[in-house]
Amino acid sequence: MGSAPAQIPTSFGHELRACLRCRLVKTYDQFRESGCENCPFFKMDEDNERVVDCTTPNFNGIISVMDPTRSWAARWLRISRFVPGCYTLAVSEALPEDLQV
Secondary structure, three states: OOOOOOOOOOOOOOOOOOOOOOEEEEEEEHHHOEEEOOOHHHHOOOOOHHHHHHHEEOEEEEEEEEEEEEEEHHHOOOOOOOOEEEOOOOOOOOOOHHHHH
């Protein structure tokens, strides 16, 4: 997508959430303020309900990716086209059907 990095989570507590599409990890407040850098079409920064619909607190593991295009881990996780940032290894939920279009 873009080359500008995503925000790094400001806290690593229970307020962390992962985007259901790209698995980017940020706090609820960060998604509410600036949305998802990989998925701007969700417009999370314009609609606070979208943050709840498009993200989940149920995920496993976190990986930080500085240069997704050169990282073997990013290729393995299929996030090599996304912006640098923190990503989860796996999410436990699926994106709602009405948002998959």
